[in-house]
Amino acid sequence: MQKINELQLAKELIKFPSVTKIDAGVIKFLEKKLKKIGFKTKILEFRDKNSYPVKNLYARLGTTSPNFCYAGHLDVVPPGNLNDWTVNPFKPAVKKGYLIGRGANDMKSSIAAFVSAVSFFLSTNKKFNGSISLLITGDEEGDAINGTKKVVEYLKKKKERINFCLVGEPTNPNKLGEMIKIGRRGSLTGNLKIFGSQGHVAYPQRANNPSTIIVKVLKEIKEIKFDKGTKNFQPTNLEVTKININNTADNVIPGIAEATFNIRFNDKHSSNSIKKKLNRIFSKISKKNKSKFKIDYKVSGEAFLTKPNETTFMIQNIIKKITKIKPKLSTTGGTSDLRFIKKISPGLEFGLVGKTMHKVDEAVSLKDLKNLTKIYQNILQNYFK
Numbered sequence: 001m002q003k004i005n006e007l008q009l010a011k012e013l014i015k016f017p018s019v020t021k022i023d024a025g026v027i028k029f030l031e032k033k034l035k036k037i038g039f040k041t042k043i044l045e046f047r048d049k050n051s052y053p054v055k056n057l058y059a060r061l062g063t064t065s066p067n068f069c070y071a072g073h074l075d076v077v078p079p080g081n082l083n084d085w086t087v088n089p090f091k092p093a094v095k096k097g098y099l100i101g102r103g104a105n106d107m108k109s110s111i112a113a114f115v116s117a118v119s120f121f122l123s124t125n126k127k128f129n130g131s132i133s134l135l136i137t138g139d140e141e142g143d144a145i146n147g148t149k150k151v152v153e154y155l156k157k158k159k160e161r162i163n164f165c166l167v168g169e170p171t172n173p174n175k176l177g178e179m180i181k182i183g184r185r186g187s188l189t190g191n192l193k194i195f196g197s198q199g200h201v202a203y204p205q206r207a208n209n210p211s212t213i214i215v216k217v218l219k220e221i222k223e224i225k226f227d228k229g230t231k232n233f234q235p236t237n238l239e240v241t242k243i244n245i246n247n248t249a250d251n252v253i254p255g256i257a258e259a260t261f262n263i264r265f266n267d268k269h270s271s272n273s274i275k276k277k278l279n280r281i282f283s284k285i286s287k288k289n290k291s292k293f294k295i296d297y298k299v300s301g302e303a304f305l306t307k308p309n310e311t312t313f314m315i316q317n318i319i320k321k322i323t324k325i326k327p328k329l330s331t332t333g334g335t336s337d338l339r340f341i342k343k344i345s346p347g348l349e350f351g352l353v354g355k356t357m358h359k360v361d362e363a364v365s366l367k368d369l370k371n372l373t374k375i376y377q378n379i380l381q382n383y384f385k
């Protein structure tokens with residue numbers, strides 16, 4: 001059995017300039033690698049008129065249960081100005097114990113670590129009870145319309161069972177071992193327009209100033225006590241992100257005032273229940289002030305939690321054993337593909353240290369890469385024991 005070196009594979013993956021929308025051949029490359037160590041693979045290309053086409057990969061080794069799945073993405077964010085980098089982002093280089101390149105952190109190195117872990121696991125466990133699978137998308141950083149979401153729908157239709165899913169996104173804020181993610185808050189953005197009526201500032205009785213009204217509205221929605229947080233979640237929080245009153249004159253009461261806000265909410269709410277609550281306030285204040293309002297919402301994701309189970313705690317223990325840190329089970333941070341996968345399988349996220357993700361000179365410490373590979377290998381060993 002061929003043993004795969006994690007650093008070598010990470011470098012190979014980073015060499016593909018797979019900036020979202022462009023696959024650059026990286027999915028096919030990984031498919032070949034997995035085939036070589038015994039995986040049955042399928043490239044799933046999805047199209048949808050609302051987005052660009054995307055190649056995804058589902059690979060499975062074994063036919064029996066339980067099926068342990070690793071999920072991740074091979075697309076990366078654009079490198080930005082190449083002159084700001086100390087190396088070419090797509091010609092990875094090792095400097096002072098760090099591998100530098102776009103995707104070194106988010107998250108090609110983690111995929112390399114898992115594939116390497118599988119190859120080592122197989123070299124000592126030629127026969128094991130169950131299956132190992134990989135769900136790899138090329139669209140996590142972009143629209144995410146033809147990515148993991150569609151793969152999950154496909155697997156569901158095919159009645160493919162996954163018993164546990166490990167998502168390899170960078171989860172640790174500073175040190176490897178600090179944090180496992182078991183869910184995320186939901187995110188809702190609202191854009192509110194208040195229509196008053198324009199007039200001369202010297203004759204306010206003939207106008208209806210929407211800026212006064214929007215200040216009242218924003219004060220009231222900011223003061224909503226949504227909840228006190230839960231065992232697994234921070235309290236729901238609303239932040240006003242923009243206030244815009246487009247007025248070029250100092251002696252004119254404006255006709256329209258506009259504001260944008262974002263709410264990160266926990267699993268005590270849904271985007272709909274929050275919308276209802278807010279709409280009531282907008283209606284009430286508008287009515288009282290004889291103004292009109294228009295609200296546009298955008299939901300980036302609902303809150304979700306994948307309940308920790310036996311496997312979660314086994315993984316937590318392994319991380320502690322190798323890193324000497326007991327990882328927190330957290331729901332902080334932005335949204336993730338686990339929101340789709342949890343529809344078919346319990347799971348968690350654990351990967352590298354996210355400090356440099358999406359940054360210039362994105363990097364992974366070689367020591368962390370080695371330890372993450374060890375952690376993944378130990379997880380397989382224990383899962384199939």
Ligand SMILES: [Zn+2]
Nearest residue numbers: 106107140169
């Ligand atoms: Zn990522």
